[in-house]
Amino acid sequence: QSALTQPASVSGSPGQSITISCTGTSSDVGSYNLVSWYQQHPGKAPKLMIYEGSKRPSGVSNRFSGSKSGNTASLTISGLQAEDEADYYCCSYAGSSTSHYVFGTGTKVTVL
Amino acid sequence: QLQLQESGPGLVKPSETLSLTCTVSGGSISSSSYYWGWIRQPPGKGLEWIGSIYYSGSTYYNPSLKSRVTISVDTSKNQFSLKLSSVTAADTAVYYCARLGIVGATNAFDIWGQGTMVTVSS
Numbered sequence: 717q718s719a720l721t722q723p724a725s726v727s728g729s730p731g732q733s734i735t736i737s738c739t740g741t742s743s744d745v746g747s748y749n750l751v752s753w754y755q756q757h758p759g760k761a762p763k764l765m766i767y768e769g770s771k772r773p774s775g776v777s778n779r780f781s782g783s784k785s786g787n788t789a790s791l792t793i794s795g796l797q798a799e800d801e802a803d804y805y806c807c808s809y810a811g812s813s814t815s816h817y818v819f820g821t822g823t824k825v826t827v828l
Numbered sequence: 829q830l831q832l833q834e835s836g837p838g839l840v841k842p843s844e845t846l847s848l849t850c851t852v853s854g855g856s857i858s859s860s861s862y863y864w865g866w867i868r869q870p871p872g873k874g875l876e877w878i879g880s881i882y883y884s885g886s887t888y889y890n891p892s893l894k895s896r897v898t899i900s901v902d903t904s905k906n907q908f909s910l911k912l913s914s915v916t917a918a919d920t921a922v923y924y925c926a927r928l929g930i931v932g933a934t935n936a937f938d939i940w941g942q943g944t945m946v947t948v949s950s
Contacts, residue, residue: 717891719874752936754875761924761943762875767936805875809935816888817877819867 717815720745720806727826733794736823738806739787744818746787750809753782753791757802765804766791793825801827830855832925832941840919840948846912850925850941857906858883863928865937866899866910868921876921880928881908915948922946 721739728734738751745751749769754762764773766782769789779794789808793800806820836848850864857864865880879889881899889897898911912919922945926937 750935752934754937761940762937763940764934764936764938767929767934767938771934773934773938807875807877807936812888815877815890815892816880817865817890819875819877822874 717744717810717818720808720818720820722804722806722820722823724821725824725826727828728793728796729828730796730798732796733792734796734825736791736793736804736806736825738789738791738808738820740789740808740818741787743814744787744808744810745784745789747811748809749784751782751784751789752807753780753789754805754807755800755802756805762805796827798827801825830927830939832927832939834923834925834941834944836944836946838945838947840915840946841950842916842948843914846910846915846919846923846946846948848910848923848925848944848946850908850910852906852908852927857901857908858903861930861933863930864901864908865926865928867924867926867937868919869924869943870918870921878910878912878923917948920946920948 753766756762770782840846863880866878881887896913901908922943924943925941927939
């Protein structure tokens, strides 16, 4: 099972919106509405930002939103802030007969 | 508030077995809504799911590591453990334990430990 494909880097100015894509296959992203997104600051553990494609855990800012179309999931950060600068990873359930869970390659978000 | 804490040796020799334990505090490992998992991250690289376990002992593993991985649970100690055999330098990574919500919960890794760095070197 190959890692999901994400852009290596995305940047934006404060206040702008950015979108990070996460491309999988019909065996993972395309088959299940079970994509999650994680934010990771340097030297820290990942933090869950979005689950089940578009749901936010309690305490996560509503500036973060998720969506899916076909085999590609997306994370949008609106009103970009300096503290959003971090690495972001997507993850998808891939079924019980395969790898179960597969992560994305990761995207470095830079706030200009 | 639920917390997870990894523990174990930070240095393992090649060909030996890596052993880590995750202690769950502030909640029970025997909850029906969650699995418990291990994820690793080599230096400067991305995340890789290793495997997960239910409190009953039911497990599933990443096929790429399955032949070398064993995950077990001790509900009396509120802990679960990882063993990775025949390690090489490629197994050098930060190892995280995490709670995995399942049906009725988040269906995601919603609480993570701080991570522990394991280096494979002689």
